[in-house]
Each structure stands twice: as C-alpha cells, then as structure tokens.
Amino acid sequence: MSRMCLDIAALNLIPGLGPRRVMSLLGEVRDTEEIFRMPDLRLLEITGERFDGIERIRSVRESAEYAAEMAYVEKAGIKLVCCKDQSYPELLRNIYDPPPVLYYKGRLCPGDANAVAIVGARKCSFYGLQMAERLASGLAERGVTVVSGMARGIDSAAHRGALKAGGRTIAVMGSGFRHVYPSESGKLMRAICERGAVVTEYSSDTLPFRGNFPRRNRIISGMARGVVVVEAARKSGAMITVDMALEQGREVFAVPGRADFFTSGGTNRLIQNGAKLVMDVDDILEELDVCVPAEPAEKCPEDSVRGAEKACGMGEEDHRILEILETEAPAHIDRLSERAGIDRKMLPEVLLRLEIRGLVKALAGKKYGLG
DSSP: OOHHHHHHHHHTTSTTTHHHHHHHHHTTOSSTHHHHHSOHHHHHHHHOTTOOOHHHHHHGGGSHHHHHHHHHHHHHTOEEEETTSTTSOHHHHTSSSOOSEEEEEEOOOGGGGSEEEEEOOSSOOHHHHHHHHHHHHHHHHTTOEEEEOOOTTHHHHHHHHHHHTTOOEEEEOSSOTTSOSSGGGHHHHHHHHHHSEEEESSOTTOOOOTTHHHHHHHHHHHTOSEEEEOSOOSSSHHHHHHHHHHHTTOEEEEOOOOTTOGGGHHHHHHHHTTOEEOSSHHHHHTTSOOOOOSSOOOOOOHHHHHHHHHHTTOOHHHHHHHHHHHHHOSEEHHHHHHHHTOOTTTHHHHHHHHHHTTSEEEETTTEEEEO
16 A cells, blocks of 8 residues: 555544545645644644644654554555545545545445435334345346445345345444444454455544444445435434435435335435435436446356345245235244244244344234334
C-alpha cells in the first residue's frame, strides 16, 4: 500500500478529525507529508477552530496506537485503498463526503461499478427474505455486484443470494475488523471475502457504535448505481440509506409489501412517492445503465451453496418453519413439527435460533408466530 494510504490511515485514528476534515486537508496538498509539516495557523484554518487535535496530527505517525494498528492490519490481511488511488471505487469517489480511506478484505475490482445495493429490515418476514435472496441471485447471475450491510435479515439474505448465484457481493461494516457485527456474521464475512469484499471506513479497533451505521449507509448507497429496499419501517436505517441515495443521485427501488405489515410501511410509502416498484430483476436492470455481460455468472457448486446458507445462519429447517408460519401463524409447536418434518425434540433449538434473529416469536400455549 502507498505511503499516502498509510498517512491517511494515521489521520483516521485522530478523534474528532473525521473524514470531511481529512478530505479538506487532502484538498490543500499534493503530498500528504505536507499535512504533517503545516503551520498550526494553517491547520486551524482548514480544520476549523473547534478542532483541538493539532498536536495529534503532528505526532500520530509515531504513536503506539498507529504502530499497533498497522501491525494488526498486516497480520489480519487487511488491505487499504485511499481516495487518491486509481483502484478506489469510482462511484464512491464522486459522492459528497467519500471516506478518505477504506479498509477491506477480499478484492475490489472495476466491475464493481456495476453494483446495486439491497437493504431492508433486520426483523423481516419470510417473504422479505425470499425476495431479497431472489433479487440478489438474479442480479449476480447478470454480472451485477450486490452491495449490502451484512446485518441480520434482509442484508444477509441479499449476500446469501449473490453467493448462491456465484456472483460478487460487497458488505459494508459499521465497525472495525476487530469487532465484526453482528457477532454471528464471522462465517458470512469469510464467504463474502471469497467472492467479493468486506469494507469499512473505520480503523480496526472501532466498536459498532449506533451512530456509525447511518454514516456507513452513505457508503452502501455510494458504491451502487441504485438502491433496492425490500422491507423497511417508515423510520429505519434502510430509509436513511434511501435519503442518502437520493442526495447522491442514485435510483431508488422498492419491493411492495403487505399493507398490514409494520416493515412494509417504508417501502409502500416509497412507491407512493415515486420509487420504482420492483417485482423481478428486470424491473431494476431496465432502469439502470449497467453493462450486463453476455454470459451469466457461473453457479456455485452445491457445497458452496450450503456454506453460504450456514454463513448466514439460515438452513433448510429455518426456511421450512418460516414458510409454514407465513400462512399458518400462530401455529402450535406440535403442528410445526408435523408440517416441517422436524423431530419434536430438535424443534425448540430451531425455533430459538429464529427467535434470536427476530424472525419468530413465542406465544402463549406453546404457539409461535412471525417476529
């Protein structure tokens, strides 16, 4: 990685400096070395009087924190790309406030300029999971990179769909690589790295603070030509991504949902307000100027598909339970065992797994409904 990348990564460690101030500093110099030698007055003019970390700028490259960060980056196989590099994602470079540096595992490639983001609720319906996976698979088969946030629910289903189709997918994290969130996404992250990339703007020790995720969402939309919302409440992280997509001039698409579902409120309102209604992949591709290769993506072998399922924490038994509850909720545990063909002794483990993911909820009388 270039010295410029390393210098920007050092600046990224300074509390309060932030990506916009770093970009302002970069806009004033030809070489990052000039930043560390600037007179105090000039640094204050660029960063603003409220910033009180001038001394940190001067010393950060010699700090123990920076040495530890670079040691971890090398050991963990993390790559860095900065906004001045040719390999930096071109779509992202042109948004209002691009991240000065990206930390990533896997591979970024020029074909990622043909990308579509799929976002939605963490607590979603089985229909939502099916649609996210189906759309992602269809896009991946056409050579389109699928971008999402590796969260539970719709995001994970989108990544899973792209992986199943043998296509590329990019996950954008709201934390550093030492703190993968949610914690069960470790397997999914490894699967994504094999077929695409996992990226973050945050240094390795950054915890998944709540405020990181709205900022993360600008990268999800910024790396894509359009954003597809599968399920989202009217006030949700997915709708924040929509706002950012509109500011960035991206196309917005929405999958219609049931009028009585809380997580359909946002998507149905988007359609009312002019977002393109999506029922299949062609509804997306005909609206976007993407270069679709003549040859479809090669399908993953069956063992890779099963690996993708496991990586997302969703197996065949989970899908069967959700499919039953979609039409028969509330359902007694004995009925679920009979309909799904799952041993009564094993079923509580499956149901607990789905409860933890917010997809199923336990009701009185040993009955279960959708979460």
